[in-house]
Amino acid sequence: MNSVSFSQDKPQASKAQIAITFDLEMSRMYPTRDVMEWDYQKGNLNEPTKQYALEAAKIAQQRGEVIHFFCVGRVLEQPNIDWLKQIAAMGHPVGNHTYDHVNVWSTKPEQTQFRFQRSPWLIRGRSTAEIIHENIRITTLAMKQRAGIEADGFRTPGGSSAALNGREDIQQMLLDEGFAWVSSKYPPHKSSKFGTQPKEEVFASIVSALQQAQPYVYPTGLIEIPMSPISDVGAFRTSGWKLPHFLKSVRQCVEWAIENRGVFDFLCHPSIMYVEDPKFETVKLICDVVKQAGDKAEIVGLSSIAEQVRKATPQDTTQ
Ligand SMILES: [Zn+2]
Structure with missing residues (x-):
């Protein structure tokens, strides 16, 4: 793996880079x-x-910050998408999250998405690679045609601790589709049993996993920007956390990134957050902690993180 390790990266990174990302899906x-x-x-x-x-x-914009959204293409079939156009018009980047939320690591066509198990005629006669490619290609097209939005980056539905390591086929397909970076990795960490108070060792394990969630470059030149733990899915759906646990963990992780001039790529879903965090406390917390850090940290879109990685990559002799 041609990775830019965290410590090598350190001299180049003048600031911690914090991203707030929202995956637009149910x-x-x-x-x-x-x-x-x-x-x-x-x-x-x-x-x-x-x-x-x-x-x-709007909350982020009022504070002069950005949220990086990832859009499932089928959203563009809805009768009214003014809300998405407004988000883009505020200057927030919107990336591609496939059309149907397909699993890019699938090995069989019907495994790519539940929809295709119920409605197999939609994928009949196509290979797994063809289904995935088409699902990505038409999302970029739908975003452009329906909303006038240029897809800013690609995030895989679901995450994998293996990322796209060794999957030069998928890396190359994404490069061919015009993406310079992907967000596909989610590192392993300890979890609490559903509905129980998370112990300190769980919080510590999540902070420790951030070292495995730093960006790097694949041999093909595609840049990986991992999702940082803990996601709202892992915290609320899988472990039954309450909001104060989530806020505590997010704060610890943002502070780690600031102290270490690292990257923190916060991942959540508005379909979960409107239930679990109706007052936007997490977004506000991240903005507050970064602001308090002054010039030690900034909130950015993932393309800015990719740019920083590119500058720090020793193989790149054009710098
Ligand atoms: Zn998703």
Whole structure:
């Protein structure tokens, strides 16, 4: 792996880079735990999800900050997408998150998405690679045609601790689709049992995992910008955390990034956050902690992080 390690990166990084990212999709078990239908309709955003995304975008903008959104292409089939156009018009970057929320690590066509298990005619006769490629390609197209938005980067649905390491085929496909970076890695860390108080060792494990969530360059030249733990999915859906636990962990992680001039790529879903954090406390907390750090840290979109990685890459002799 041709990685720019965290310590090598350190002399170049003048500031910690913090990203706030929102994946625009519906999430199973929200707003109530019995709801599973979203697995088949990831892009059919409900009203509170759209409102939360828009309101968070306004809160960040008022503070002079950006949120990096990732859009599932099927969102663009909805009758009204003014909210998304408004978000883009405020200057927030919006990336590609595939059309149907397909799993790029799948090895069989029907494994790519639940929708295709119920409706196999949609993928009939196509290979796994063809389905994934098409799902990415038409999302870029839909964003451009329907909303006038140029896709800013690509995030894989789901994350993997293996990232796209050894998957030069997918790396190359993303480069061919015009992406300079991908956000696909989610590092392993300890978890608490559902519904129990997370212990200090769990919080510590999450902070420690940030070292495995620093950006690096793949052999193909594609840049990886991992998702930083803990996501809202891991905290609220999987572990049943309460908001104060989540805020504590996020604060610890942002502070680690600031102290170490590292990267923190916060990941959440408005479809979960409108239920778990209706007052936008997490977004406000991140903005506050970064502001208090003065010139030691900045909130950026993921393309700015990729740019920093490119500058710090020893192989790049053009600098
Ligand atoms: Zn997703």
